[in-house]
Amino acid sequence: MERNPMRRQLAIMRQSLFDQGYLDEQFIQLEELQDDANPNFVEEVVILYYRDSARIILNLEQALERKPFDFNKLDGLMHQFKGSSSSIGAKKVKAECTLFREYCKSGNGEGCTRAFQQLKREYATLKRKLEAYFQLARQAGPAETACCRKE
């Protein structure tokens, strides 16, 4: 049990990200790679994810402006986004990527457009929550143990 109130708050925030389905087990895998020599590894990877995602989202937006849709290209772009999202444990974003790809495979342009809008919302929500989480983590300072685990 965390004695430090800020670390307790951090633990609660972290747990809610899993309970609400924003993150999955893969995020824990990243946390396990963090140690004293690389104390910010998770945040560094997540920042890489934001950068990659911004580029892919822009490419998707441009591709969705061109008619008729090139479903192969759209699927290829979303495959990249899904891969990155999966690597950081972004569970809801990954699910939206999967849905988008199903629409691509069935040639459903309207479905792709709808799914893309929903994906952007999920991505924005996750980004906001993770930014708040890491900001609190910085304020709380390093944990006594290497990882902040569920007790």
Add this chain to the structure above:
Amino acid sequence: MAQSRHAVEKEQSTKITALVVDDNRINRTIHCRLLNNLGVENEVVGNGKEAVDAHCSGKKFDLILMDMEMPIMNGIEATRKLREMGNRSMIAGVSSRSMEEDIQEFIEAGLDDYQEKPLTMSKLISLIRKIKLNG
């Protein structure tokens, strides 16, 4: 407990070398970190052609973690080419593809193992154990 298990694995991984072949920067970062934590010396390249070039330059790796879909030269083509050139590294395909026919083509290109992404510590440990067993 997890740390002491990794410490044992790290000792057993000493002197194993690996090449990470992936066009995704996030995956390269994670896979490198996994390998570093296990004491495996590693290098990274961004596509299959760079992996083939590394082989042609004389570099030898015990393990190659080969992504399937990459620009310029994909993992299937790179694996095929490496085998044609006599490369005897353990080549483990690492991909998010789950369709059997996609994986089968990758395996037939010359893989020794296939792991679905994302790669985890336990998956990597199983690959290293295989390398140790095969001597």
